[in-house]
Amino acid sequence: MAQLDTLDIIVLAVLLLGTIAYFTKGTYWAVYGDPYGNSLANSNGAAKAGKSRNIIEKMEEADKNCVVFYGSQTGTAEDYASRLAKEGHSRFGLNTLVADLEDYDYENLDKFPDDKLAVFVLATYGEGEPTDNAVEFYEFFGSEDVSFSEGGSADDSPLSNLKYVAFGLGNNTYEHYNSMVRNVDKYLTKLGATRLGAAGEGDDGAGTMEEDFLAWKEPMWTAVSEALGLEEREAVYEPVFEITEKPEMNAEDDTVYLGEPNKNHLEGSQKGPFNANNPFIAPIAESTELFTDKTRNCLHMEISIAGSNLSYTTGDHIAIWPTNAGKEVDRFLNVLGLSEKRHTVVTVKGLDPTAKVPFPSPTTYDAAVRYHIEICAPVSRQFVSTLAQFSPSEDIKTEMVKLGSDKDYFHEKVIDRNLNVSQLLEILSNGKPWTSIPFSLMIEGLVKIQPRYYSISSSSYVQKDKIAITAVVESIEKPGAPHVVKGVTTNYLLALKQKQHGEPHPDPHGLNYAIVGPRNKYDGIHVPVHVRHSNFKLPSDPSKPIIMVGPGTGVAPFRAFVQERAAQAKAGQNVGKTVLFFGCRNRNHDFLYVKEWDAYKDALGDNFIMHTAFSREGPNKVYVQHKIEEYAEELNKLLEQKAYFYVCGDAANMAREVNSLLAKIISKHRNVSETKGEEIVKAMRASNQYQEDVWS
Numbered sequence: 114m115a116q117l118d119t120l121d122i123i124v125l126a127v128l129l130l131g132t133i134a135y136f137t138k139g140t141y142w143a144v145y146g147d148p149y150g151n152s153l154a155n156s157n158g159a160a161k162a163g164k165s166r167n168i169i170e171k172m173e174e175a176d177k178n179c180v181v182f183y184g185s186q187t188g189t190a191e192d193y194a195s196r197l198a199k200e201g202h203s204r205f206g207l208n209t210l211v212a213d214l215e216d217y218d219y220e221n222l223d224k225f226p227d228d229k230l231a232v233f234v235l236a237t238y239g240e241g242e243p244t245d246n247a248v249e250f251y252e253f254f255g256s257e258d259v260s261f262s263e264g265g266s267a268d269d270s271p272l273s274n275l276k277y278v279a280f281g282l283g284n285n286t287y288e289h290y291n292s293m294v295r296n297v298d299k300y301l302t303k304l305g306a307t308r309l310g311a312a313g314e315g316d317d318g319a320g321t322m323e324e325d326f327l328a329w330k331e332p333m334w335t336a337v338s339e340a341l342g343l344e345e346r347e348a349v350y351e352p353v354f355e356i357t358e359k360p361e362m363n364a365e366d367d368t369v370y371l372g373e374p375n376k377n378h379l380e381g382s383q384k385g386p387f388n389a390n391n392p393f394i395a396p397i398a399e400s401t402e403l404f405t406d407k408t409r410n411c412l413h414m415e416i417s418i419a420g421s422n423l424s425y426t427t428g429d430h431i432a433i434w435p436t437n438a439g440k441e442v443d444r445f446l447n448v449l450g451l452s453e454k455r456h457t458v459v460t461v462k463g464l465d466p467t468a469k470v471p472f473p474s475p476t477t478y479d480a481a482v483r484y485h486i487e488i489c490a491p492v493s494r495q496f497v498s499t500l501a502q503f504s505p506s507e508d509i510k511t512e513m514v515k516l517g518s519d520k521d522y523f524h525e526k527v528i529d530r531n532l533n534v535s536q537l538l539e540i541l542s543n544g545k546p547w548t549s550i551p552f553s554l555m556i557e558g559l560v561k562i563q564p565r566y567y568s569i570s571s572s573s574y575v576q577k578d579k580i581a582i583t584a585v586v587e588s589i590e591k592p593g594a595p596h597v598v599k600g601v602t603t604n605y606l607l608a609l610k611q612k613q614h615g616e617p618h619p620d621p622h623g624l625n626y627a628i629v630g631p632r633n634k635y636d637g638i639h640v641p642v643h644v645r646h647s648n649f650k651l652p653s654d655p656s657k658p659i660i661m662v663g664p665g666t667g668v669a670p671f672r673a674f675v676q677e678r679a680a681q682a683k684a685g686q687n688v689g690k691t692v693l694f695f696g697c698r699n700r701n702h703d704f705l706y707v708k709e710w711d712a713y714k715d716a717l718g719d720n721f722i723m724h725t726a727f728s729r730e731g732p733n734k735v736y737v738q739h740k741i742e743e744y745a746e747e748l749n750k751l752l753e754q755k756a757y758f759y760v761c762g763d764a765a766n767m768a769r770e771v772n773s774l775l776a777k778i779i780s781k782h783r784n785v786s787e788t789k790g791e792e793i794v795k796a797m798r799a800s801n802q803y804q805e806d807v808w809s
């Protein structure tokens with residue numbers, strides 16, 4: 114055989130790498146780009162793969178003088194960013210662009226023109242962390258040696274041209290309240306940028322997010338218009354999207370999206386990598402009811418990820434992509450007068466090249482509403498104001514204007530009655546359709562439907578191809594409210610469970626979910642999912658002791674932890690003390706996984722200790738905190754042996770109370786002041802000895 118020279122080897126290596134890359138495309142390496150394949154959305158939107166990541170260039174190209182950046186996990190900050198962009202345009206004539214923080218680079222912000230404006234709308238997550246799409250942005254500004262295109266260091270005020278405004282979304286029940294906006298504001302001012310108006314902070318914990326936002330933005334607009342010399346004009350509604358009905362097309366045409374999330378799904382061949390833009394349509398392997406109490410439901414589901422290339426490790430989250438209930442889809446379409454046209458094919462196109470179409474088209478009104486728009490959430494006061502001009506009569510318009518402008522009245526008539534947008538419109542017009550509302554306005558004014566996260570309740574060590582979830586079915590009745598709020602996703606899961614169990618009418622509460630999905634693609638029974646990795650992790654050394662606190666569904670990840678440690682013990686590994694504090698209402702009604710704990714005890718022996726608190730069995734409430742106090746001395750000893758401490762479940766009350774109780778216990782049993790106890794707990798958090806997986 115002829116000898117290979119160096120050039121031959123290089124050529125062969127390049128060919129080999131190219132071939133590997135081609136055949137593993139989408140499997141081992143991500144193909145980022147537009148999640149909607151070659152839908153109309155492709156011609157719109159912010160920076161896409163191959164497009165410029167230079168925001169200044171982008172603004173110049175599109176003739177924009179204001180960019181509204183958002184850092185959002187579940188869509189609220191994104192929604193606020195769109196609202197600010199629209200308002201800036203309609204009231205002040207700003208040419209605005211909404212930008213996902215992850216689509217751009219920030220080294221050239223030192224060249225940001227001084228007659229333009231940057232807006233930052235930033236949600237905070239976890240231990241005061243950025244949202245997934247803001248990680249790189251935050252790392253860039255937070256770095257010690259941040260440097261910009263012109264080479265200036267922090268001391269040279271490199272951002273002295275940049276004028277900005279900032280609003281943060283947070284929840285005061287978390288320790289690091291609104292730390293994203295606070296820190297970003299600090300970094301920007303330190304770099305010489307000028308903030309216009311105050312930095313706003315919205316508080317989800319107090320339930321005042323929307324009102325905080327509304328209260329912040331008026332003085333902000335005053336400051337912006339003064340600084341940029343803008344004149345306020347009468348706001349006129351201008352649609353962002355062009356909706357074109359296509360009578361020549363049929364809903365069954367194979368180019369029409371009937372709820373498929375992107376082109377691969379439309380073409381029937383789902384392809385990885387599966388992620389927040391591209392769900393895996395996963396088979397539900399098993400589903401069971403965990404409560405014996407017939408008035409509430411809690412589902413255990415086993416979701417197969419075999420063959421998907423998705424992976425998880427114990428402590429991660431799975432996201433479920435919901436479908437809206439048919440009952441609410443019908444209401445929404447009726448209210449808009451679109452029932453008859455629900456299966457008409459439409460295209461949705463941004464009227465401005467920078468407008469991001471939130472779902473693929475051509476589609477139908479039915480599919481857009483059922484699969485892509487968050488129609489059941491509480492309606493916002495600002496949106497009610499905007500909708501007023503499209504009222505079907507003058508009387509209704511007067512009422513809408515009042516609701517939109519009077520905060521207390523809105524609270525009494527809308528918030529206190531848990532109304533979503535179509536419930537409100539239906540009540541106000543007595544069922545008469547609001548035919549003047551442009552469909553574009555509904556797409557602009559409502560949030561894109563959001564996947565819901567669940568703490569995985571299985572161990573990847575025990576079952577790497579099957580993910581378990583433990584989900585309590587949401588149902589909220591309120592005196593004076595005309596409807597019961599039925600959680601979108603959990604009632605969908607309940608319907609899927611009923612179908613799997615062969616119930617003749619898998620239709621909880623008449624919600625009428627489209628269980629088989631678009632073109633029957635979810636039949637058999639499937640649900641769209643993706644996995645989100647978390648930092649909520651067992652110690653890598655199983656001999657380390659752990660203490661877990663998880664009342665109600667907060668026990669979900671701890672079932673996984675205990676399952677893992679029991680399997681490790683069975684496999685002969687040295688497993689340390691495993692202490693679980695669990696609480697529920699009544700041991701006979703909602704004791705989750707009651708039959709499993711004994712089996713784990715058999716495997717772990719005396720190393721597994723479970724303390725239970727039942728809140729509704731006797732005259733007094735017994736909570737996990739009471740049990741923690743009862744066993745405080747042992748707990749403190751374990752913590753001194755560097756036990757890991759975990760809390761999961763309700764962020765608003767339980768997790769906070771456990772945090773302060775622990776500080777008190779440490780203070781008492783180590784004979785130090787309460788302040789010192791608090792400092793020790795803080796240090797435990799900083800070193801990951803104390804970990805939380807909480808939601809509210």
Ligand SMILES: Cc1cc2nc3c(=O)[nH]c(=O)nc-3n(C[C@H](O)[C@H](O)[C@H](O)COP(=O)(O)OP(=O)(O)OC[C@H]3O[C@@H](n4cnc5c(N)ncnc54)[C@H](O)[C@@H]3O)c2cc1C
Binds near residue numbers: 531598
């Ligand atoms: C990291 C993380 C982990 C989680 N893990 C779990 C878990 O393991 N198990 C679990 O059960 N849950 C878990 N959750 C909660 C879960 O993600 C969902 O929020 C929950 O299941 C409700 O979803 P849903 O779609 O059924 O309800 P939604 O429709 O989203 O409603 C949720 C709540 O919003 C409010 N709401 C909705 N519509 C209205 C309205 N019109 N008016 C007024 N209020 C309204 C109500 O309070 C309602 O309960 C977790 C959340 C996070 C962030």
Ligand SMILES: NC(=O)c1ccc[n+]([C@@H]2O[C@H](COP(=O)([O-])OP(=O)(O)OC[C@H]3O[C@@H](n4cnc5c(N)ncnc54)[C@H](OP(=O)(O)O)[C@@H]3O)[C@@H](O)[C@H]2O)c1
Binds near residue numbers: 664762
């Ligand atoms: N946002 C969401 O979508 C969502 C979804 C699921 C759960 N959650 C939250 O997660 C928590 C668990 O929900 P769940 O339905 O699984 O359980 P749950 O049945 O509401 O509560 C579990 C146990 O915790 C007790 N409890 C109530 N307040 C407590 C406190 N301050 N400290 C300690 N224990 C307390 C309850 O007692 P009593 O009820 O008898 O007082 C009950 O015994 C709830 O707080 C719920 O709000 C939120």
Ligand SMILES: Cc1cc2nc3c(=O)[nH]c(=O)nc-3n(C[C@H](O)[C@H](O)[C@H](O)COP(=O)(O)O)c2cc1C
Binds near residue numbers: 188238290
């Ligand atoms: C799991 C989780 C963690 C959170 N962590 C924090 C936090 O550390 N600090 C804070 O101020 N808010 C925190 N929040 C509140 C969010 O910032 C708030 O709900 C915000 O409205 C979410 O915006 P988004 O929908 O754009 O993602 C948290 C919310 C969740 C669900």
